[in-house]
Each structure stands twice: as C-alpha cells, then as structure tokens.
Amino acid sequence: MDATSDIIGDWVRHAAAAARDASAILAQMPAATRNAGLHAAAQQLRAASASIVAANAQDLAAFDRNGGTAAFRDRLALTPARVEAMAQGLDDIAALPDPLARVLADWTQPNGLHFQRIATPIGVIGMIYESRPNVGADAAGLCLKSGNAVILRGGSDSFHSARAIHTAITAGLRAAGLPDAAVQIPPATDRAYVAAMLAAAGQIDLIIPRGGKSLVERVQSEARVPVLAHAEGLCHTYIHAAANPAMARAVLANAKLRRPGVCGATETLLIDAAIAPTLLPLLAADLAAAGCRFRADPRARAIVPSMDPAAPGDFDTEWLDTILSVAVVDGVEAALAHIRAHGSEHTEAIITDDPAAAQLFLRGVMSSVALWNASTQFCDGGEFGFGAEIGIATGRMHARGPVGLEQLTSFRYLVTGNGQIRP
Amino acid sequence: MDATSDIIGDWVRHAAAAARDASAILAQMPAATRNAGLHAAAQQLRAASASIVAANAQDLAAFDRNGGTAAFRDRLALTPARVEAMAQGLDDIAALPDPLARVLADWTQPNGLHFQRIATPIGVIGMIYESRPNVGADAAGLCLKSGNAVILRGGSDSFHSARAIHTAITAGLRAAGLPDAAVQIPPATDRAYVAAMLAAAGQIDLIIPRGGKSLVERVQSEARVPVLAHAEGLCHTYIHAAANPAMARAVLANAKLRRPGVCGATETLLIDAAIAPTLLPLLAADLAAAGCRFRADPRARAIVPSMDPAAPGDFDTEWLDTILSVAVVDGVEAALAHIRAHGSEHTEAIITDDPAAAQLFLRGVMSSVALWNASTQFCDGGEFGFGAEIGIATGRMHARGPVGLEQLTSFRYLVTGNGQIRP
Numbered sequence: 054m055d056a057t058s059d060i061i062g063d064w065v066r067h068a069a070a071a072a073r074d075a076s077a078i079l080a081q082m083p084a085a086t087r088n089a090g091l092h093a094a095a096q097q098l099r100a101a102s103a104s105i106v107a108a109n110a111q112d113l114a115a116f117d118r119n120g121g122t123a124a125f126r127d128r129l130a131l132t133p134a135r136v137e138a139m140a141q142g143l144d145d146i147a148a149l150p151d152p153l154a155r156v157l158a159d160w161t162q163p164n165g166l167h168f169q170r171i172a173t174p175i176g177v178i179g180m181i182y183e184s185r186p187n188v189g190a191d192a193a194g195l196c197l198k199s200g201n202a203v204i205l206r207g208g209s210d211s212f213h214s215a216r217a218i219h220t221a222i223t224a225g226l227r228a229a230g231l232p233d234a235a236v237q238i239p240p241a242t243d244r245a246y247v248a249a250m251l252a253a254a255g256q257i258d259l260i261i262p263r264g265g266k267s268l269v270e271r272v273q274s275e276a277r278v279p280v281l282a283h284a285e286g287l288c289h290t291y292i293h294a295a296a297n298p299a300m301a302r303a304v305l306a307n308a309k310l311r312r313p314g315v316c317g318a319t320e321t322l323l324i325d326a327a328i329a330p331t332l333l334p335l336l337a338a339d340l341a342a343a344g345c346r347f348r349a350d351p352r353a354r355a356i357v358p359s360m361d362p363a364a365p366g367d368f369d370t371e372w373l374d375t376i377l378s379v380a381v382v383d384g385v386e387a388a389l390a391h392i393r394a395h396g397s398e399h400t401e402a403i404i405t406d407d408p409a410a411a412q413l414f415l416r417g418v419m420s421s422v423a424l425w426n427a428s429t430q431f432c433d434g435g436e437f438g439f440g441a442e443i444g445i446a447t448g449r450m451h452a453r454g455p456v457g458l459e460q461l462t463s464f465r466y467l468v469t470g471n472g473q474i475r476p
Numbered sequence: 477m478d479a480t481s482d483i484i485g486d487w488v489r490h491a492a493a494a495a496r497d498a499s500a501i502l503a504q505m506p507a508a509t510r511n512a513g514l515h516a517a518a519q520q521l522r523a524a525s526a527s528i529v530a531a532n533a534q535d536l537a538a539f540d541r542n543g544g545t546a547a548f549r550d551r552l553a554l555t556p557a558r559v560e561a562m563a564q565g566l567d568d569i570a571a572l573p574d575p576l577a578r579v580l581a582d583w584t585q586p587n588g589l590h591f592q593r594i595a596t597p598i599g600v601i602g603m604i605y606e607s608r609p610n611v612g613a614d615a616a617g618l619c620l621k622s623g624n625a626v627i628l629r630g631g632s633d634s635f636h637s638a639r640a641i642h643t644a645i646t647a648g649l650r651a652a653g654l655p656d657a658a659v660q661i662p663p664a665t666d667r668a669y670v671a672a673m674l675a676a677a678g679q680i681d682l683i684i685p686r687g688g689k690s691l692v693e694r695v696q697s698e699a700r701v702p703v704l705a706h707a708e709g710l711c712h713t714y715i716h717a718a719a720n721p722a723m724a725r726a727v728l729a730n731a732k733l734r735r736p737g738v739c740g741a742t743e744t745l746l747i748d749a750a751i752a753p754t755l756l757p758l759l760a761a762d763l764a765a766a767g768c769r770f771r772a773d774p775r776a777r778a779i780v781p782s783m784d785p786a787a788p789g790d791f792d793t794e795w796l797d798t799i800l801s802v803a804v805v806d807g808v809e810a811a812l813a814h815i816r817a818h819g820s821e822h823t824e825a826i827i828t829d830d831p832a833a834a835q836l837f838l839r840g841v842m843s844s845v846a847l848w849n850a851s852t853q854f855c856d857g858g859e860f861g862f863g864a865e866i867g868i869a870t871g872r873m874h875a876r877g878p879v880g881l882e883q884l885t886s887f888r889y890l891v892t893g894n895g896q897i898r899p
Contacts, residue, residue: 077816081839162861166850173842254696273677279702338881393500416504419596427589 058245058312065204065249065467069256071234072177072202080174080200084151086230091147091194094225095140098190102136108217109186116210118344129184129211139190139218142441148178149440153200154164165357174200176258179250180443181206181272183264186214192261193222193236202235204257206250208264209242251276263444284447285397286316287371288429291388291414292336293405294327300426301332301404302339308402310343314373316445317400317422317432321368321378323388329356330379336378337452345375352381362422368395385410399447423445481668488672492679493684494657495600495625501655503597503623506627507574509653514570514617517648518563520551521613524644525559531640539633552607552634562613562641565864571618573865576623597623599681602673603866604629605694606687609637615684616645616659625658629673629681631687632665650844674699686867707870708820709739710794711852714811714837715759716828717750723849724755724827725762730851731767731825737796739868740823740845740855744791744801746811752779752804760802768798775804791818808833819843822870823855844870 079087098105109131116126158170178201182188189205207215215238223233239246250257252342254277261281269282290308291300308319324333327353332403337347337357347353347360348367354360360379368378368391382388385403392401402424403414411425422432433444502510521528536729539549567734581593595887601624605611605705612628619626630638646656662669675681677700684704685695692705713731715724748799752775760770760780770783771775771790778781791801791814805811806827815824825847826837834848845855857865 076842077842080842096589160861162859166854166859168860174597274700275708277697419500419503419599431589436585436589437591438583469809 056103057243058126058249060250060305061239061245062154062249062368064239065246065253065357066256068204068234068237068239069177069253072237073256075177075232075235076174076200076202079197079235080153082231083199084154087151087197087200088147090226090229090231091143091197092225093229094193094197094222095147096145097221097225097228098136098140098143101217101224102133103212105136105217106131106133108213109211111213112211116232121368125184127158129186129214131186131214139187139223142187142191146198149198152198176201177256178203179206179253179257179260179278180204181247181250181260181262181264181268183208183268184210186211186218189215189238190218190222191441192263192443194326195441197226197231197235202232202238204250205236205238206246207238212242247272248275251278253458254278261444274417279428281444281446283316283445285371286318286399286445286447287321287369287386287395287397287430288317288319288400289321289323289396290319290394290402290404290429291323291380291382291385292325292328292332293385293388293403293407293410293414294325295407295410296325296328296332296404297406298328298332302336304402304404304426305336305429306339306343308430309340309345309377310375311377311428311430315430317430319377319429320370320372321380321391321395323380323382323391324353325388326352326383327380331354332379332439333357333379342464343375345377347377347379349379350381356381371397385413385417389414392420394419397447399445400424400429401409402429403429478647480666481672484662484666484668485675487662488669488676491627491657491660491662492600492676495627495660496679498655498658499597499599499623499625501657502620502625503576505623505654507577510574510620510623511515511570513649513652513654514566514620515648516652517616517620517645518570518647520644520651521559521563521566521641524640524647528559528637528640528644529554529556531636532634534636535634542789547605548633552609552637554609556636558610560609565610565614566617569864571620575621594653599624600679601626602629602676602680602683602701603627604670604673604683604685604691606631606691607633609634609641611686612638613641613645614659614864615866618864620649620654620658622868625655625741626660627673628659628661629669632663632667636664638756670695671698674701677701684867704867704869706739706868708794708816709741709822709855709868709870710744710792710820711740711742711823711825711855712744712746712811712815712819713742713825713827713852714746714805714808714815714832715748715751715755716808716811716826716830716837717748718833719748719751719755719827720829721751721755721758725759727825727827727849727851728759729762729766729817732763732768732800733798733851734851734853736798738853741796742800742825743793743795744803744807744814744818746803746814747776748811749775749804749806752776756780756802756804763800766798767797768800770800770802772802773804776802779804789876794820808836808840812837815841815843820870822868823847823852825850825852 112129116129154171155172156169161167178196180203182191189207191204219238222236226235227231257278259281260276260278262269273280273282290305333356348363349360350363354362363378382391398420400422401418401420403411404426405411415423534551539552576595578595579592584590601619602625612630616626642661645659649656649658660757680701682704683699683701685692696703696705713728756779771786772783773786777785787802805814821843823845824841824843826834827849828834838846
C-alpha cells in the first residue's frame with residue numbers, strides 16, 4: 054500500500070467512524086427531527102440551485118472535452134428543474150412513515166421474558182454510483198430517514214456536482230441540528246476511495262452499488278463488506294392457455310417496451326402451445342409495429358416464421374433492449390422449468406384467467422417478485438407503495454441475533470392484478 | 477487450479493445444482509411432507525445407531541493416534557445416547573410451526589394491485605463446521621424444515637461420523653419421498669472443498685460457519701458467497717444506580733459464570749458510581765468465591781483493591797473465560813458511551829428498577845439484543861422461543877426485491893424481564 058492509499062484508507066476509516074456516531078445519534082432522534090433535517094436539506098438545495106448548476110457546468114465542460122454519448126451527458130446534466138426535483142424528493146421522503154417506528158414482532162416466553170423485535174438502522178452505508186448526481190441526494194434522503202449514515206461515492210465525471218449537492222445537504226443538516234457526518238463524500242476522485250470502502254469490513258456495514266453491470270460486478274468481486282446489489286433481471290412473461298388475449302397483448306407490450314432498459318423489463322415471452330397459434334401472430338405484430346425484434350425457438354417460428362431464430366445463449370441473455378426471446382411451452386410446469394433453467398429469480402409474470410394455473414405458477418416461481426395478470430415493469434419501489442427505493446436487490450437476506458427457522462427464510466412478493474399496465 | 481481442485485470444483489457445482497433443484501421441490505412440498513421426512517430421518521438415525529457409533533470409533537482412533545485435548549475428544553465422541561439426542565432433535569424440529577407458512581405483509585395499492593410478502597427458503601446453504609458431528613444433523617433438520625438444501629462440510633476429524641450420519645438421514649429422506657440431494661456431504665476431506673464452497677457465488681446462496689474464531693475469520697475473509705457468521709460477543713451488564721442489589725448479584729453471576737465460554741456471556745461489568753461503593757464489594761465476593769478473576773479500572777479498584785488492574789485492551793477482549801472486566805461509570809449515557817467504544821453490538825443488559833433509565837438504555841444500545849433485568853446468557857434461539865437455532869448471527873441483514881426504507885433497516889431485540897436467570 055503506497056502513501057496515497059494510506060491517506061485514503063485513513064480518510065475512509067475516519068469517515069466511517071464519524072458516520073457510525075452520526076447513525077447512533079440519528080437512530081435515537083425522534084422522526085420529527087430527522088424529517089426536519091430532510092426539509093432543511095431540501096431548502097438548502099433550492100437555495101444553492103444556481104451554484105449546483107454552475108458546479109455541474111464544470112463537470113459538463115470536462116465531459117465535452119473528453120467526449121462520450123449523448124445519453125451519458127443527459128444523465129450527468131443538472132438544470133434548475135432537476136435540482137428542484139431532488140429537493141422535492143427529500144420533502145417527499147420526509148412525508149413517508151417512519152421506518153424505525155415499527156415493532157416487527159412482540160411475544161412473551163413462558164418464563165415471563167417479553168420480547169420485541171424492532172426496526173433499527175443498518176448503520177453505515179457506502180453508496181457507490183455512476184454519473185447521475187441525483188442518486189446521491191436520493192440516497193442521502195433515504196438513509197437519513199432510516200437512521201443510517203451514508204458515504205456517497207459518485208462517479209468522477211460528476212464530482213463537482215456531487216460536492217455542491219453534498220455542501221447544500223450538510224448545510225441543511227447543521228441548520229436542523231442533525232450531525233453533518235451523516236452524509237459524507239470523499240474529498241477527491243481517486244479510484245482508491247472505492248477500493249478502501251469495499252475493504253472496510255466492520256467499519257462500513259453495507260455497500261450499495263448503483264450503476265451498470267460492470268460497476269456492480271467489480272464491486273461484488275472486490276467487496277469484503279456485505280453488498281446489496283442489483284445483478285441481472287432476466288424476467289419472463291408466461292401467457293397461459295386461459296389468458297385473456299386482449300389483456301395479454303396490452304400487458305406484454307408494456308412489460309417489454311414501456312422502458313426496455315430497466316431490470317423489470319420482460320426479456321422472454323413464454324407462450325402456451327394451446328394459445329400460441331391464434332395469439333402469437335397478434336403479439337408479434339403488436340411488438341414489431343413498435344420496433345421490437347425477436348429471437349424465437351423453432352416452435353414459435355413455425356407459427357410466425359418472420360421472427361429471427363434464437364441462437365444458443367439467447368434465452369440466457371438480458372437484452373435491456375427492444376429484443377424479445379420467444380419460446381412455446383406446454384403448460385405451467387414447462388414454463389416453470391424454463392424459468393428455473395434460464396431465469397435470474399428477479400421478476401416473472403403469468404397471464405391467465407385460470408386461478409388454479411396462476412397459483413401453481415406463483416407457488417412454483419422462486420423469484421423475488423411473481424405477478425399474476427400484470428406487467429413485470431411493476432417491479433419498482435414506488436409501484437410497491439414504498440414511496441421511494443434506493444435500488445432493487447437481487448440477493449437474498451441476512452439475519453442478526455439468534456438464527457432460528459424464521460431467519461433461515463427469505464421472502465418474495467406475490468402480486469395479483471386484473472391487467473394493470475404501468476403508465 | 478490443478479486437476480484435483482478442478483474435480484473438487486466440479487463436485488461443488490454439481491452438488492449445488494442438485495441442491496437447488498431439491499430446494500425448489502422442498503419449498504413446494506406441504507409442511508406435512510417435510511415433517512415426515514424429518515421423522516423418517518430420525519428413525520433411520522436410530523436404526524443406524526450402532527454403525528454411526530462404529531464410524532465414530534474410527535474417527536476417535538485417528539484422533540487418539542494424533543493426540544489432542546480432552547475437550548476436543550469429548551466434542552467428537554458419539555454414544556448411543558448422543559445419536560438418540562440427534563434423532564430427537566429432528567423430531568423436535570418437525571413439531572415446530574412451518575416457517576414457510578407465513579404471510580409477512582399483505583397490502584393493496586390504489587391501482588388495485590394486491591401484494592403479499594411471503595416467507596420463502598434461502599435456497600442452497602453451505603454449512604462449514606468443526607468437530608461436533610451433531611451439528612450436521614441439527615443443520616440438516618433446520619434446513620429441511622425451512623425448505624433449504626444444505627451441503628454439510630464438517631471437520632476432517634469427524635469425517636467417518638459425518639458420513640454415517642449423512643447416510644442415515646438421506647435414507648430417511650428417500651423413504652419419505654424427499655429429494656436426497658437436499659442434504660449432501662463432500663466425498664472426501666480435502667480442504668479444497670471448503671475453498672470451492674466459499675467461491676461458489678451464484679451456486680450456494682449462503683455460507684454458515686460454525687466453529688472457533690479462526691474458522692469463522694478464514695471463512696469471512698475468503699468467501700465470495702454471503703456469510704451468516706458469528707463473530708465476537710463482547711457483552712456488557714450495566715448495573716444502574718436504581719438496581720435491586722439481590723437481583724443484580726444473581727443476574728451478574730449467571731451472566732458471567734453460567735457458561736463463561738458462550739458468546740452471550742458477560743465480559744464486562746459496568747457499575748454505576750452511585751451504587752458501586754456498597755454493591756461492588758458484594759459482587760466481587762460472589763464471583764471470586766466461584767473462581768472468577770477481575771480486570772478493573774482505577775475507580776473500581778479504589779473500591780475493591782484486591783481486583784487486578786485492567787491493562788490496555790482488556791475492555792476490548794472477549795474473555796470466554798472466568799475473567800470479568802470491571803469499570804465504574806456515571807449514569808446511563810456513560811454506560812452507553814463505553815459500550816459504543818468497546819462493544820461488539822451482540823448483547824447488553826441493564827439491571828435497574830427505574831423504567832426511565834431502562835428505556836434510555838434499551839433505545840440507546842444498537843446491539844442485536846438488549847435486555848432489561850435479565851442475564852445476557854439468554855441470547856439463544858431456544859430461550860427466544862425459536863425452538864432451535866443454527867447459530868447466532870452477528871452481521872446485519874440483506875433484502876431482496878425493491879429496496880425502500882423498510883429494507884434499509886435491520887432489527888434488534890428488546891427483552892424485558894423481572895430478574896430471570898438462565899438455568
């Protein structure tokens with residue numbers, strides 16, 4: 054370890070220690086105080102709007118010198134409206150119920166000992182994200198509300214923006230009497246800050262990476278700290294023999310095309326052999342008209358020959374694009390077998406009017422979210438009613454304290470609809 | 477990677493894939509079927525008692541050739557009574573409520589989508605343990621009950637015992653129609669099986685190490701798979717100014733001396749300055765009479781000069797022995813500050829008749845278990861009413877699916893008693 058990484062390691066150690074103290078203070082504050090801090094941070098963001106946009110202009114100028122895609126530049130760019138949206142986001146988080154005010158279980162043992170399991174913060178969170186500066190403000194808001202302290206390590210492309218946002222948020226925290234060490238950012242852009250954060254086992258409790266696949270994979274392979282990561286979302290929509298055809302068409306189009314690049318987008322259509330001859334041509338025409346391409350198995354191509362043939366590996370590919378893999382299957386068990394063989398246990402949907410088939414599917418899918426008659430794009434904290442989310446976790450769960458049967462289980466979501474699509 | 481580790485890596489990959497299929501089958505079986513499997517496994521253990529004891533004799537003979545401590549030999553040794561206890565353990569687990577039958581949350585969104593969060597198995601668990609052969613049977617029972625498949629890697633000292641136990645359990649599973657890949661053990665003792673299990677990210681969902689500190693630390697530093705580990709239990713008992721002296725004496729003696737070597741044993745006594753002059757001499761006499769030694773700060777030694785002085789680092793030491801660190805503190809906040817500086821966030825207790833002081837302490841301690849007027853030795857799954865435990869986790873927790881505020885929290889236990897000590 055050279056002198057620079059020594060200095061950087063020291064910064065992370067001190068930041069994490071200050072963050073731990075800050076989290077202990079936040080955790081004991083009444084919700085009203087934490088909420089006041091969020092509102093004060095929002096107010097400071099609004100007051101600093103011009104300087105935040107000016108700092109962002111420095112980042113954009115550097116970006117323009119170095120070159121890059123228009124999509125990347127758009128993610129990086131801040132406007133007064135985007136700063137206002139960040140501030141509004143903090144006000145919205147303040148309005149959510151207090152997640153620390155929950156008694157998760159309450160029981161008494163025969164010997165008279167009375168037990169409560171109560172919600173408590175995780176502690177110190179390390180957030181590692183890429184170019185979008187608003188991710189830092191959102192993460193700070195969610196962490197403050199839940200009593201966690203956070204160290205925000207954004208992309209080096211957005212460093213000036215992140216620093217200006219951080220300055221405003223901590224000014225708000227100080228104004229409201231919250232510890233400003235609750236939200237910290239490294240003082241420079243060196244990659245070694247990421248390495249030191251990932252190595253800080255026992256100091257940082259949880260790393261949340263937010264960005265592309267390569268960032269997440271690098272974090273997962275390097276981290277000695279637990280990681281709450283989003284890996285792959287290879288989601289399936291299974292159209293059962295008893296599907297309502299109109300619902301199937303509307304839901305599939307939404308599931309694939311509403312935003313093809315999100316993790317909850319359907320990547321593979323499984324269509325039942327009993328309904329495929331009549332319905333698949335309509336589905337293919339709908340999607341093709343909207344610019345979608347196909348990678349189909351031989352049974353699907355026998356029905357719609359214009360679809361491209363699937364190559365080996367296509368059913369294991371998360372397209373994140375206007376491409377749909379298509380396979381014909383014989384019944385719910387065959388659909389489940391395909392999903393077990395090719396899925397990523399993220400989100401799967403069945404479209405059917407047959408409750409028995411739906412229950413078989415919902416019970417058999419081990420994915421974190423299983424939907425009945427609704428679009429896979431509903432896998433989103435806002436749509437779940439969580440108010441906000443810091444990301445989508447694709448791992449399983451840990452426990453603390455005694456690990457009995459209950460702690461050996463994870464959970465998943467069963468979602469029942471009547472054809473909802475996501476606007 | 478050499479040829480041997482290739483072969484071993486292949487074994488782990490195939491075992492994990494078979495385990496995943498087995499877990500999917502278990503998860504969909506009715507609880508009655510999983511329970512029948514547990515009873516059948518218990519029956520087979522009883523039927524195989526003689527051959528299990530004979531296999532254990534091979535392990536003991538090897539142990540006696542190599543030498544080792546009597547305590548280690550006792551942990552390794554099996555008798556017909558110990559085999560019966562293992563079988564009874566499986567029957568007891570079968571009698572517990574089904575952990576998969578729980579709806580953890582149930583709500584409907586304004587758009588009519590109905591959500592349930594339901595319990596679901598973790599999937600494939602890798603259990604890495606040391607010499608005690610019963611750990612394998614207990615872990616198999618808990619995993620089967622909760623719908624998980626498990627790969628059991630016991631110590632090489634107990635290999636013959638573990639194999640005989642495994643043979644009996646899988647015979648029971650087959651007899652009851654459960655997939656025998658639900659419980660697997662490596663075919664040989666090579667250390668490379670552990671390395672391959674720890675590296676099996678995406679194949680094994682969770683590693684649970686069970687053993688001494690060096691085993692746990694090695695697993696934590698090597699694993700690419702999430703680890704549910706027991707690290708340190710540096711537990712405190714704080715005797716407040718308003719403590720009932722008789723209760724304080726009984727609870728402290730139990731907390732320190734019932735089993736000094738367990739993680740829930742109190743390592744440090746914090747005693748309030750207001751009560752120390754009268755109570756500390758009595759506590760010291762009680763414990764000294766039972767063979768306990770002390771490492772005391774200057775304020776405590778001013779009251780009981782016969783106690784040894786604490787050296788630097790003593791308050792950061794998990795003794796796991798009949799040694800107690802002792803410090804005098806001024807009030808609840810000072811006790812909390814000491815615990816924050818020196819504790820491991822495992823288990824802490826306050827002894828007081830003042831409810832306001834107790835609430836201040838319970839709210840302020842971020843440890844996984846905080847007790848009021850009870851012994852720290854109650855940190856145990858059986859004492860919590862869990863029926864059984866696979867270990868004590870000292871980490872925090874993960875989530876899956878959308879990560880909102882609720883998923884950014886962990887939990888802890890508040891336990892209220894009236895002086896209970898653990899028999």
